[in-house]
Amino acid sequence: MHPPSEPVAALTAHAVRVSFGDTTALDGVGLVVARGRLTVIVGANGAGKSTLLEVLAGAREPSSGRVETHGSSRSFVPQRAAVGEHLPLTVRDVVTIGAWGRTGPFRRLRPADRTAIDDALRRLDIVDLARRPFGILSGGQRQRALLAQGLARGADVLLLDEPTTGLDAASAKLNRTAVAREIERGATVVCVSHDQRLIAAADHVVELTDGRVVRSGVEGVSFERERAR
Ligand SMILES: Nc1ncnc2c1ncn2[C@@H]1O[C@H](COP(=O)(O)OP(=O)(O)OP(=O)(O)O)[C@@H](O)[C@H]1O
Incomplete structure (x- = not known):
């Protein structure tokens, strides 16, 4: 056990x-992701x-400063991914791309990888969409497929950009549940979000203003209460 002050x-x-x-x-952002x-x-926007x-995801090099990964593998789910928009990929192919993060690109999938793909499709309730072309999905369905891709990677750290934005209540709940399950399996999750339920569930809330950390709290709920005063 590690005391909360020393994550x-x-x-x-x-x-x-x-x-x-x-x-x-x-x-000049300094941050420890526990x-x-x-x-x-x-x-705020911007x-x-x-x-x-x-x-943090390693998808962009900083102009200066650095990110230490401490050996963590990372899976990044951007807000509007251009993944397969015009390619003849099915939803299952898109999720399989996530599993390649475990095996290496275009490698033969092992049974455990297939299980991870099936599990991700099931958790995001897109089993019925698995054979559909990704390009014809609605915005919300795409977001779920991309989150499933992120889950199939089985990474130590999952980084999600607005995973519930623009979704109907049921889909947003599925995505929040997926986040909770990742934490349960011992993964680390970092989200950008305006979703009050996700914020309330957070162990750590980091507020940025004009590119600086202006507030950082260990309790999402108390953090929100402070802001509301
Ligand atoms: N590729 C880019 N080229 C030029 N400026 C950029 C680029 N990406 C971001 N910016 C600028 O950097 C600043 C931060 O953008 P960023 O997208 O990180 O903000 P954000 O907090 O995620 O905003 P939002 O809530 O609107 O998504 C903004 O002023 C934005 O215009």
Whole structure:
């Protein structure tokens, strides 16, 4: 057991700065993402949330600073992935791409990988859509397929950009349940979200304003109460 004040780090950001021309998206962000916990990144539009998630996911190099992974494998589910939009991929193919993170691209799938794919399809309630072309799915169905892809990877850290935004209540609940299950299996989850239920469930809430961490709390609920005062 580790006391809450000394979390075991899954990822650590050190003085991360990201600039896009004259725009400073992240301005020296330091952050410890605790292993096995749910961290939710909040803040206004343009605060730098997606950029921070991308840097934590290893999908974007910081202009300066660095991210330590402590050996954690990472699975990133972007907000609007262009995965297979115009390719003849079925939903099952899209989820299989996630499993290739375990095997290596285009490798023969082992029984455990097939089980991970089936499990991800079932958890996101898209078994019936498995043979459909990904490109014809609705926005919400795509989001569930992409989250299933992220789950099939079986990574140590799952990084999700707005996993419940724009979904109907039932789909949003499925995605929140998937997040809770990942935490139960010992994974670390980092979400960018405005979803009050996800924020309330978080172990750690990080608020960004203009590319800086302005608040960081260990209790999502107490954090929200503080903000409401
Ligand atoms: N590829 C890019 N090129 C130029 N500027 C960018 C790029 N990506 C992000 N930015 C800028 O960096 C800043 C932070 O953007 P980011 O998308 O990280 O914010 P966000 O908090 O996720 O916003 P939202 O809630 O609207 O998704 C914004 O000013 C944005 O315009």
